[in-house]
Amino acid sequence: MSVFINLLNFGITNNDVFMGIFNKKIDVKELFPEGFVDIHSHLLPGIDDGAKSIENSVELIEKMFKRGIQNFRTTPHVLGSVWENSSLTIKEKEKELKTALIEKGHHDIQIHAAAEYMLDEHFSKLLGQDDILVLKEKYILVEMSYFNPPFNLDDILFQIQIKGYTPILAHPERYSFYHNTDQYAKLIEAGCLFQLxxxxxxxxxxxxxxxxxxxxxxxxxxxxxxxxxxxxxxHVRLINAIANKKNKKMLMPLFENNMKTFSFDS
Structure with missing residues (x-):
């Protein structure tokens, strides 16, 4: 008891002590299960705000490999007039990166290039042309502006599903206009899956x-x-800060979903 009383003098509560134990740090390689597939990254060289060159791409992947990640479904931005990446451009960069990795001796790293699509008019045009790069099978990664959702969001989500795709909404936690609202539940009801x-x-x-x-x-x-x-x-460095027992336990169902749905084995 005296220990906790003394800790209170420093503003530390019993709960803080308990959570400190529960949040025990682990090696970052222990965080990810073997076979984990990362489905959101910007590792292709020079085509968006991610990797700047092929050397930078390889360097980032090598750093992630050291943290236990070796399977990547990477997702460069496709964003109106800002990042006008075509499917052809993305696939060309994918080929370039795969070649560079093999030349460096990384035969055990898996790469598949899809895209992160902004839900805008350009995306609607691509959808109408069936010019969509999927993560795998029917799944596509989409995002919104951080200022406000598309005025016709319900219609876009409907059109995605009419085309036979399943939308995965990237980082819903970052859309501040949805914080403290019931809109998250409504998006899920509308057919969206969420990616943390x-x-x-x-x-x-x-x-x-x-x-x-x-x-x-x-x-x-x-x-x-x-x-x-x-x-x-x-970003790679900050992954280390997530590695604790609490996060591993909470994240494990999501890790398993990634592996089950996006495995390179099938």
Missing amino acids: NLLSLIAEQYGKQVTKTAYDLLKKGMYTFVGTDVHHKN
Whole structure:
């Protein structure tokens, strides 16, 4: 008892002590199960705000490999006039990256290039042309503006599903206009699956409110999948901060969903 009384003098509560034990750090390689598939990253060279060159791409992948990730369904932005990446351009960069990895001796790293599509007019045009790069089978990764959702969001989601695709909404925790609302449940009812950004679990990256929302959605079981959303070396470094027993336990169902749905074995 005297220990906790003394700790209270420093503003530390019994709960803090308990959570400190529960949040015991683990080696980052222990966080990810063998065979984990990262379904959100920006590792292709020079085509969006991620890797800047083929050397940078290989460097990022090598750093992630050291943390226990070797399977990547990477997702460059396709965003209106900002990142006008075509399916052809993306696949050309995929080929370039695969060649570079093999030349470096990385025969055990798996790469598949899809895309992260902004839900805008350009995306609607691509959807109408059936020019969509899937993560695997019917799944596509989509995102929204951080300022507001598309005015015709319900119609876009409907059209995606009419075309036979299943939309996975990237990092819903980062859309502040949905915080403290019932809109998340409505999106799931509309057919959206949710993908958590791993780095949303630490306030250093996106802020305390995003972290709070991420944990709230996680505890409610609203996420189906998880991704790193790695763009650069600092993102890779920050993955280390997530590695504790509490997060591993909470994330394991999502890790398993990624592996079951996006495995390279089938």
